Amino acid sequence: MALIVQKYGGTSMGSPERIRNVAKRISRWKAQGHQIVVVVSAMSGETNRLVALAHEVSPQPDLREMDAMLATGEQVSIALLAMALRDIGLKAKSYTGGQVKVLTDSAFSKARILEIEDSNIRHDLDNDTVVIVAGFQGVDADGNITTLGRGGSDTSGVALAAALQAEECQIYTDVDGVYTTDPRIVPAARKLDQITFEEMLEMASLGSKVLQIRSVEFAGKYKVKLRVLSSLEEEGQETAGTLITFEENTTMEQPIISGIAFSRDEAKLTVSGVPDRPGIAYQILGPIAEANIDVDIIIQNVGHDGTTDFSFTVNRSEYARAKKMLENQIKPHIGALTIDGDNKICKVSAVGVGMRSHPGVASKMFRTLAEEGINIQMISTSEIKISVVVDEKYLELAVRALHRAFDLDQAAA
Amino acid sequence: MALIVQKYGGTSMGSPERIRNVAKRISRWKAQGHQIVVVVSAMSGETNRLVALAHEVSPQPDLREMDAMLATGEQVSIALLAMALRDIGLKAKSYTGGQVKVLTDSAFSKARILEIEDSNIRHDLDNDTVVIVAGFQGVDADGNITTLGRGGSDTSGVALAAALQAEECQIYTDVDGVYTTDPRIVPAARKLDQITFEEMLEMASLGSKVLQIRSVEFAGKYKVKLRVLSSLEEEGQETAGTLITFEENTTMEQPIISGIAFSRDEAKLTVSGVPDRPGIAYQILGPIAEANIDVDIIIQNVGHDGTTDFSFTVNRSEYARAKKMLENQIKPHIGALTIDGDNKICKVSAVGVGMRSHPGVASKMFRTLAEEGINIQMISTSEIKISVVVDEKYLELAVRALHRAFDLDQAAA
Incomplete structure (x- = not known):
């Protein structure tokens, strides 16, 4: 009981x-x-x-x-x-x-x-x-x-x-559980029997809207076992859904990558020719944050000739507002040369705790995308996730290619 | 303030x-x-x-x-x-x-x-x-x-x-107040500036559905001044509605009758040939009450030849159930001769605290109805109310005749 x-x-x-x-x-x-x-x-x-x-x-x-x-x-x-x-x-x-x-x-x-x-x-x-x-x-x-x-x-x-x-x-x-990716894009997507909280957090925040991210954080904090199940399955046909555990499964071989997540509604902003001096990131992003615009990926390259390029992504619905702020409020103060933007991008990520102990995931990901002719615009990594920003027209192609490359496709029946 | x-x-x-x-x-x-x-x-x-x-x-x-x-x-x-x-x-x-x-x-x-x-x-x-x-x-x-x-x-x-x-x-x-009777039946009905709680209770319980009767009882018990007003009147056009007071108005001539109330959905049941012995009323009405059927008017005539007739009224929706109880559960026990019923009756009442000090209200009421050729089936009186049960087809005629007879009609403009 x-x-x-x-x-x-x-x-x-x-x-x-x-x-x-x-x-x-x-x-x-x-x-x-x-x-x-x-x-x-x-x-x-x-x-x-x-x-x-x-x-x-x-x-x-x-x-x-x-x-x-x-x-x-x-x-x-x-x-x-x-x-x-x-x-x-x-x-x-x-x-x-x-x-x-x-x-x-x-x-x-x-x-x-x-x-x-x-x-x-x-x-x-x-x-x-x-x-x-x-x-x-x-x-x-x-x-x-x-x-x-x-x-x-x-x-x-x-x-x-x-x-x-x-x-x-x-x-x-x-839905009857958490999948390796959206089955509408990859019909061969598999339901996961279990997934760790860290992976689920990355999957959820990247657009797999099965669970509200706050509840996953909460569950992780208080070590509550979460299980996602379908309420639509008939009596006698119920499946066990997906268990979200707070411990990595040590009894079986862990897959390197648990799933391919993606997010469509992204937009990218780049400030070029920024003077390369301390405090510049805060000068750019401080006003953006105060305006309650969530910033996701942030990239700043090493500068040369005393200037640097600074890029970040926002939700597409905030693109126009963020661009206007850069033009009118931020650019005049920091003396940046140009503001560029692209609101036709998307983000695709490979997520898996297995990558901690398996080097080479990043290079496999980049090679897979290159073989499909997909240009990578931005790269961001965390301990258990590698995200790339690509043109939104490549979203389905990128997700399918990565799903296959990381052996996530269902075995053919 | x-x-x-x-x-x-x-x-x-x-x-x-x-x-x-x-x-x-x-x-x-x-x-x-x-x-x-x-x-x-x-x-x-x-x-x-x-x-x-x-x-x-x-x-x-x-x-x-x-x-x-x-x-x-x-x-x-x-x-x-x-x-x-x-x-x-x-x-x-x-x-x-x-x-x-x-x-x-x-x-x-x-x-x-x-x-x-x-x-x-x-x-x-x-x-x-x-x-x-x-x-x-x-x-x-x-x-x-x-x-x-x-x-x-x-x-x-x-x-x-x-x-x-x-x-x-x-x-x-x-509605913009309490009227002497329902204006849909008597277009000359007048709005009352004030009415006592006792009168309002009688009016409300008799079917003038302006206020819930329980709230009127509550107001009377705690001496809360109640006022009925219209929420539909436009700004600048508001009237003072009707004040329901807990004291009789002593500063001005009190009308004898404040209003004519009525109730349509009534039904009458008569048990004839009831043995005239103590406890018979309880034997008849006890089971009815236990079945949660509200009884309104109750009349028992003085018996002759050792038996009596016993009549009461119930809401029309309870008529069939009450009649069945009388036939199947009550009649066999008390040895009554016949059960009669009529579910095409209504109740019309004259209400007014003034009748306490003015004798002759009842006879005026009965004479008025007689002049219209309306047969009275039952009579019930309280200190401030006289009710009659008549065939429902006479409802409008009785209300109009009584409204006029007790000088409640508006003066012609």
Whole structure:
């Protein structure tokens, strides 16, 4: 018997029929003797509906009030799931974030969880009751309702699993696990049985949107075993999904590369002829950061003739704003010669803890791309990841070539 | 400067535009220097939508979970109104029932308010803030979310006015006050400037659905001045509505009759040939009450030849069930001869505190009906009310004739 936290997203809770299916799935786990805590999101579409309603009332809705309103989406979900569970004969009880309680700071719309009181939940679990908790929400010390930001239900699930020292936290989604890359691009992509947290963090931040990155960080910090599973699989057909572990697997040969991640919506900015003196990077990126523009890859080459070239990438939606800042605010101050940009680029990365002990991954990657005639514009590396920036027209070609080169393709049937 | 509690119903909160109008109305009261506490209902249609959703998930939704779900309707309303008020420059803050907190018993779906903590509200009012409270809801001592039953927002408003010792509780609706009778039946019906609580109770329980009867009882018990006003009147055109007072007006000539109330959905049951012995009324009505069927008028005539006839009225929707109980469960035990019924009746009543000091109201009422050829089937009287049961086809005729006979018609313009 184990204590398991299960999290169901908006799609899994998207209709009365799907909610009844979630109830059946929970009852199968319960029948195996497990204690179950369920975290749910709002029904798909509900949060968007509420946001639109708020904007019809107010051009800039107050954040405290917005949180109070958005929290109702999950409150409806928990009640409906509890009803469905009781209908099939299980004891079940719903809790809002405030009822648990999930204590957060007071940063409305992006609150951080500080503490979770587990006495109510423990009492119900000991009483053979399925406990259903509203994801995405909490209360601050003054009793104000807070929300954790979009996708925060994953974080709620992981935080509850940590507080309850659950055996594992199961994240049910509309995919059946984490893949070596996006199967829409590489049909031969394989589902991974397990992946390390570090790899998952790199995969998630690079655009494999299976899990919210914050929840993965949280799980890593509190050593919570995470498992990604499909909520759409029929009874008897369930697979074990992908387990995200906090330890490298030492019992079997680790693949060198676990997956090929990519990100489409990138843009590149280059400041050329920058005087090569201390503090220049801060002078360029300080104002960009203050404007809340996230910068990803940053590259500065060794200078010659007293100047250097400085490049960085931003999300494509921030490209125009960042370029304007460089032109109008930054260039006049530092005396750079030219500002160039390209908003038709993408980023492709090979991720794997195995590369720590296997040299030669980078050169294999570059050779593979060269053989396909793909020009590399930027390179960035970390301990377990090598990323390249290439023209966006090469995205699919690069991903497929690397997937094959690193032996990630499924064996032909 | 006074402390005023205002309650806005679902129609007043029915759209973003209407919510902005409510905000403007509040700002006009605020500009007069008053402290304002606002109680709101869910947007019209929202509670029905949620109930339907619950029934799609579960044939018999659990009551605790239903309350947790329904409470979200008001939670959305309070947040939207707070946003709208802030947009026009007022300080405003929303509170759920749990946040106030409004402490209730644990009777889910029909909870009773036990106590209201006023410290949060007082603090905000002292800080020049408009306080917005979710109607219809509270929490029990264990922190479970409860609701007060349909129309409970009126009760929330009155309870808050009582707890805060407010100057008055203003109930905003889609009518501009309490009328001498339904203007759809008698176009010459007049709006009353004031009415006593006792009269309002009789009017409300007889089908004048302006206020929820429980809120009127509550107001009477705690001596809260209630005022019914229209939320649809434009700025500069507002009228003072109808004030419901807890004292009879002694400064001016009191009308004998304040209004003609009526109720359509009535049904009558008669048990004939009942043995005239003690305990027979309980034997007949005990099982009916246990089946949760509300009985209204009860009449037992003096018996002759050792038997008596026993009649009572129920809501028409309960007629078939009550009749079946009489036939199958009650008749065999008491040896009554026949069970008769009529589900095509209605009740018409003259209401007025003035009849206490003016004899002759009953005979005037009976004469008026006789002159119209209307046969009276049952009569029931209280200190301030005379009710008759007549064939439902006479409803409009009886109401119009009585309205005219008791001088309630508007003077012709």
